[in-house]
Amino acid sequence: MALEPAALAGPVAVLGFGHQGEAQALNLRDAGLEVRVGAREGHAAESRARARGFAPQPLARAVRGAATVAVLLPDDVAPTLWPELAAAIEPGATLVFAHGYNLLARTLEFGAAQDVVLVSPCGPGRVLRQVVERGEGLPAYLAVHQDATGRAWERAEAYATALGCARARLWRTTVREETEVDLFGEQTVLCGGMNALVVAAWETLVAAGYSPEIAYLECVHQLKYLADLLHERGPAGLRDGISGTALHGDLTRGPRVIGEASRRAMAEALEDIRTGRYAAELAAEAAAGKPLVRERVAAGRRHPIEAARRRALGLPEPEAG
Ligand SMILES: NC(=O)c1ccc[n+]([C@@H]2O[C@H](COP(=O)([O-])OP(=O)(O)OC[C@H]3O[C@@H](n4cnc5c(N)ncnc54)[C@H](OP(=O)(O)O)[C@@H]3O)[C@@H](O)[C@H]2O)c1
Incomplete structure (x- = not known):
């Protein structure tokens, strides 16, 4: 108690x-x-x-x-x-x-x-x-x-x-369970997986000639509403809250997008965490002054999805500098 x-x-x-x-x-x-x-x-x-x-x-x-x-x-x-x-x-x-x-x-x-x-x-x-x-x-x-x-x-x-x-x-x-599950969750779903999924989906639509703004609203902006539904009702409950068309796409295309290759990558990410390989990589990156993080964060800010977001949501351009 x-x-x-x-x-x-x-x-x-x-x-x-x-x-x-x-x-x-x-x-x-x-x-x-x-x-x-x-x-x-x-x-x-x-x-x-x-x-x-x-x-x-x-x-x-x-x-x-x-x-x-x-x-x-x-x-x-x-x-x-x-x-x-x-x-x-x-x-x-x-x-x-x-x-x-x-x-x-x-x-x-x-x-x-x-x-x-x-x-x-x-x-x-x-x-x-x-x-x-x-x-x-x-x-x-x-x-x-x-x-x-x-x-x-x-x-x-x-x-x-x-x-x-x-x-x-x-x-x-236990300390072990909290640490390993937390790292796995943030890498494969909450941060890494989610960001990689929405950017890849946006790039796929834009490469196929669709409007970057419409692609942003569809693949990124709306995620919150569905995540709220998932949070409130769980995976099965979410399916009660979507259209029949969306439901069929969920059941048939979802498992292909997150297929064998993604499951293998998840298993590898977990193995890196459990063996300490990920911690060693993180420590080496920190000791070197975080060059990978700095470069990839800067590249992310320059990615065209950011300009599409501003246009889609009517936001001002960032100040130069
Ligand atoms: N982010 C989350 O919501 C979350 C969730 C669950 C658990 N955690 C855990 O909570 C802990 C804190 O994470 P966080 O995300 O809250 O950290 P954070 O916001 O990145 O940083 C915490 C504070 O540390 C200060 N700081 C940085 N370098 C410092 C230094 N050399 N000397 C003194 N102060 C320094 C920073 O202030 P200044 O730079 O202004 O000094 C900052 O306010 C971590 O163990 C994390 O894993 C975080």
Whole structure:
């Protein structure tokens, strides 16, 4: 059973005020907890935290005296800051992570008296905040990495309750399952798969001579309405909400588009995650200054689908520079 936030007993330091950090800090504060935000000086997160009514401090100062420390920094950044942070975090503090990436890879060292838990909300930070503002909650995955006190599960549940997640459902899992499933989901469906699918479909229509704007509205813009239906009703329920023509196309063409080749690519992606090949690739990319990410993100911004989007939706041209 989920416990009251009071079980956390003491100030919570939230390190990082990005997608998760901002949402979690606001939800925890609304739950009545004393929240200290850690942000580096002179960067965007610091001023955003100030604008939200927090008094941000340098990370190593924010953790001093905190009973709970939520590490909501980018996964590739946390290990570089850890030696300084670990020295400042209280020996008996509970450490909370939103993703098991660094826990599974064992890139961080923890004190023997520290509980280390995973509380991973099932959705982006923006949604985590919006649902709480509506008086609802987002489900969360919970796992225990290190149970120093025998109360690690209780503390994970108390933290998730303060985030509002117990209003939905708390799922007990393991660090390994959360990390591997999360990476697989974002690579093959939620980010990688979805983006590659819509761009490939748009390119197919445009190469066949169709209007780029109509192709955008059909293959990209409308995705939200169908994703909402899928979210509300599941795969079988979605089929009750579409026309008979769409249904026949779904049943006959869908399995061809996502056929054997795609299933093999999914199995390979999972294998890369499970063997650590993906983590090694990500670490090498980060060590080299992220050249692949920079080049592909820039190419994506120059892709003609972006101009088609602006024209289709009547949006202004971006400013040069
Ligand atoms: N994105 C999501 O919704 C989501 C969902 C579930 C779990 N998670 C997990 O939540 C954690 C945080 O992810 P996120 O997406 O919220 O991260 P993020 O928004 O990319 O970054 C978090 C914050 O870290 C700060 N930061 C970056 N480099 C820093 C440095 N060297 N020193 C100090 N601060 C630094 C950034 O602020 P400045 O650059 O302005 O300093 C930023 O506000 C990760 O473990 C992630 O896997 C995220």
